[in-house]
Amino acid sequence: MTDIKAQIKEFRIGEKIRAQRQLRRLTLQELSDLTGLSKPLLSQIENEQVVPPLATLLKISRGLKVDIHFFFEDETNRQKLVVTRGEELRPDLQRQAVNAAVRPYTYHSLAQGMRHKNMEPFLVEVENTTWDDKLFFRHDGEEEFLYVADGAINFHYGSEVYHLKAGDSAYYDSSQPHGLVAVGETKARIVAVLYSKG
Template identity: 70%
Template sequence: MTDIKAQIKEFRIGQKIRGLRQQKRLTLQELSDLTTLSKPLLSQIENEQVVPPLATLLKIAKGLKVGIHFFFEDESNRQGYVMTKREALPEFETVQRPIINDVSRPYVYHSLAQGMRHKHMEPFLVEFDTCSWDERLFFKHEGDEEFLYIVAGELDLHYNNEVIRLRAGDSIYYDSSQPHGWVAVGEEKAKAVAVLYTKD
């Protein structure tokens, strides 16, 4: 089975970031300033040595002034739909959790609409690790909204000063420009379908 690194390479996310950055005549340092991400990290992402978590991709998208869907589009796809078969999804266990700001991200994600062009929503299947909350897991992205439906396990959403517990079957829609972060709680990992909506 292919893993998320193969997905990243298939859609040339690193190449797309570099190409768009160069097209906009931005240096790595300038993109670093726009995104608050380190120059070495951006270089590793562009060279596809690091799999960027969603929060990082969103920061890069904002810095480059594109929607997150830009990274998952296939311009050769002329169909009006894209279907993802269950057996096409990689096993979560094969995926390494990215480390950002010395903190391992407690989740991995798979795009559920890879290749679809010009979309405003980006759906993902996400698996969350059980771990202790760390303030460094907070992130936010201006102008976006998120919807999460819990498929299995339990999650704590840290949202501003609140902690919201969600169980399988629960869902939440929220403004993701506010500081937020997720951790699974209990004995099992949690899975959810997440949909990110990027306003034009």
């Protein structure tokens, strides 16, 4: 976990959240009211004592009225192209379900540094774990696409379950409850793209 914390600091997410909150003249309590997240948790995130999972970042981005990819942008980067080499991938974020003991997904950003984008692509490593409804996520204003590169997953969307294997994909409105787990002998790897409708 320490390595991931060190790597996440390179994004300066806590600093970006604080700057946006202050720019919008919001107190921590007001941001807490907007996001449904506790004031102590927001303070810990701003001070980079806690690594926020992706679902938490989505809530904060909505509260601050910025797109999720804002947290992965490098303000000094003027590139119009980002090439990500496989050997350069690193775990950027882990998504943990509320009250879940495990962190079922590890995200690797595939467009780190690119500014002003509507899509945020990730390579996601999905752990083989037993499905629990606590693994459901939902977030308004986003569409998602996923492509199974290796292994197999059970993709839960509302009350439906879809078994997807390497080569299969799904495009969906992420305002509906959704989640996934790897099934089989090994963890799965998927490419996931989040699209913000703005």
